Amino acid sequence: DTAVSQTPKYLVTQMGNDKSIKCExxxxxxxxxxxxxxxxxxxxxxxxxxxxxxxxNETVPNRFSPKSPDKAHLNLHINSLELGDSAVYFCASSQTxxxxxxxxxxFGEGSRLTVL
Amino acid sequence: AQSVTQPDIHITVSEGAxxxxxxxxxxxxxxxxxWYVQSPGQGLQLLLKYFSGxxxxxxxxxxxxxxxxxxxxxxxxxPSVHWSDAAEYFCAVGTYGGATNKLIFGTGTLLAVQP
Numbered sequence: 001d002t003a004v005s006q007t008p009k010y011l012v013t014q015m016g017n018d019k020s021i022k023c024e025x026x027x028x029x030x031x032x033x034x035x036x037x038x039x040x041x042x043x044x045x046x047x048x049x050x051x052x053x054x055x056x057n058e059t060v061p062n063r064f065s066p067k068s069p070d071k072a073h074l075n076l077h078i079n080s081l082e083l084g085d086s087a088v089y090f091c092a093s094s095q096t097x098x099x100x101x102x103x104x105x106x107f108g109e110g111s112r113l114t115v116l
Numbered sequence: 117a118q119s120v121t122q123p124d125i126h127i128t129v130s131e132g133a134x135x136x137x138x139x140x141x142x143x144x145x146x147x148x149x150x151w152y153v154q155s156p157g158q159g160l161q162l163l164l165k166y167f168s169g170x171x172x173x174x175x176x177x178x179x180x181x182x183x184x185x186x187x188x189x190x191x192x193x194x195p196s197v198h199w200s201d202a203a204e205y206f207c208a209v210g211t212y213g214g215a216t217n218k219l220i221f222g223t224g225t226l227l228a229v230q231p
Contacts, residue, residue: 004159041204043160043221056218090159100148100210100217103167107159 003027004108006091012114013081020077021111023091031055031097032074033105034066035090043090049074050097078113086115118143118211120222128228129197137192137225139207148210149190150219151181155203163205166190177201202229 004025013019025032033056034046048056049068063079078085091108099105121140129135141147148167152160164175171183181192190207207222 041224043206045218098217099219100212103150103165104162105219109159
């Protein structure tokens with residue numbers, strides 16, 4: 001069983017469309033994250049949820065809206081897609097919100113979004 | 117502000133040769149430091165971590181890293197590289213304060229291994 005799974009793995013869409021990426025973890029972790037990896041491989045945190053509560057919200061356009069229906073799921077919805085949104089989006093989880101002290105993030109395989 | 121710098125974008129080593137990947141961090145408090153590896157098409161996997169104590173830490177797959185506070189560095193090493201080590205390597209620093217703990221990643225070093 002995959003610990004952190006994301007769907008879809010690949011997404012190609014036109015500018016202006018709305019799309020969603022789903023993430024599920026079966027590790028029993030309390031905390032989940034969305035990271036964006038750009039074309040230069042720079043990995044930047046976007047959001048974090050702990051037990052369905054938003055705890056980290058970096059400077060991200062309002063067009064990005066995360067939702068966590070339960071602590072095992074974290075989805076990312078993107079409205080009005082722009083060319084600059086093209087990237088690989090990684091979902092990750094950690095046992096607790098104190099990830100710095102445990103040190104371990106478990107990553108999904110990524111969802112490559114291409115906006116044309 | 118906290119940051120991580122990986123000066124080498126791309127490194128090529130021969131199989132069996134030793135490896136050192138550089139990482140420098142900027143953080144005001146005692147750092148929590150990590151190395152992650154990303155194989156093609158995969159998510160990141162934790163190689164090793166430093167919290168405190170012994171400044172030389174061992175990780176998986178035969179990797180080790182040394183924390184040097186005076187140089188603000190946390191370089192990753194391996195004595196003998198295998199072809200399967202070809203991947204992207206990310207150094208990260210953990211920032212903490214209140215409820216918001218997070219990892220800040222460097223821009224990665226792509227390791228190529230030639231026969």
